[in-house]
Amino acid sequence: MTHRILILGGTTEARQLAGMLARRKDFSVTLSLAGRTESPVAQGVPVRVGGFGGAEGLAAYLRDEQVDLLIDATHPYAARISANATEAAERAGVPILALRRPGWEPVAGDRWTVVDSVAEAASALGTAPRRVFLAIGRQEAGAFEAAPHHCYLIRSVDPVEPKLAVPDALYLLARGPFPQADERALLEKYDVDVIVSKNSGGEATYGKIAAARALGIEVVIIRRPPLPDVPSAETVDALAAKVDHLFDPVAERGV
Template identity: 50%
Template sequence: MTKKPILILVGTTEGRHLAYQASQRSDVQAIASLAGRTRRPDPPIANTRFGGFGGVSGLRDYLQDQGIEALIDATHPFAAQISIHALLAAREVGIPHLRLSRPPWVPQPGDCWRSVSSNAEAAECLPEVAQRVFLTIGRQELATFASLQQLWFLMRMIDPPQQTTAIPPGEILLARGPFSLEDERSLLRTYQIGAIVSKNSGGEATYAKLVAAREIGIPVVMVQRPTMPEMETVSDIQQVLTWLDGL
């Protein structure tokens, strides 16, 4: 059986697991593309490339040069640019395209969420929400909050920010999820956190902070996902594997 070359854009835990499972199949030759710095993905993926493509045209050229027959976008829910590039490139080449995107979180009884459309909007409203803030947006947009010198921030991220990045006053905490509910409760109380700022990324790895906020009774400023163009989308790995069966 001739294996069909497929490209999987990986930017989430689900994406890594999908790429691994796809690499075990006898009907496809899966290539996983990782834009980040992680050189040893877990689980390990046989065919892996690192780095970007150079926009829509670069991705289109790669798809054509490699003879890719299907493109799966399993990037982060907030990685709107690469998702749009993937959709456009797949259309230009004329190959099937599918997006894997885990469902967003939804507020539960007892939650006190303030929905905003961007980090800038979150920063604008924070002074009227709390004085001590747990900032869980990663390291890329810390500068958006740097002008809030009257507030104090606990900033959790996986990797430290670049030295040239402007950051708000407070403390940086380097940690990788998943995080337990007990640990999140303890963290909020130890640092006397009055509000959380979070992206609505979905998934289980960092959901415990929202449960802890609900139990303690503190508000969450929730940055909602960017608007995406209409495209075929599924929410779990099994749906992707079923889609592959139909190629």
């Protein structure tokens, strides 16, 4: 019996999970990407790109494609997608699992200012001009037009279009992971005063946090949004084990 699994992706872990599950011959895995990244990394399984039309559209897809399991492996800040996924799974009567990467926790030496939104982060930079490293991607960079007196270094996978309506901004195109040594060199090269970052968790982008600690640089951290309470795991291996257990051939035979 073949089990159809739909993974809502957007993270490196989603691709890793898809590849791991695809090794089982009784799994048919599809990875769904929202399409926000213009040049996504090549995947090892069939990929669907684009939205579904909210919870109702996703529920219809789950029914039409006879999906047996929905996995939410989206970014920790994709709260709306996670909410839609939970609602769609309930509507379609399909089980759902989520990959919930743990957030970073401050340690001795960190200078964190924690805020609830990108808009609050822009305000938290203060009134005095500062050299700001924006490490939040391109989607919400426009919020910093409200603080045009700062000098911005903006890093994203895809170009920020349109450019920010601020007098001083430099754009870097790069895809992680970003080792601590490279991040420290970047911070020193551009004489950064403060970093703005989401609390993404994981190792791939933690280098800037560790480098900021070593250099005594402030980090404005945007707090994670609340996510639906569904069965979850913190790592790819742990989630794959949950999937294996869910479709355990012995359990399915009722042995």
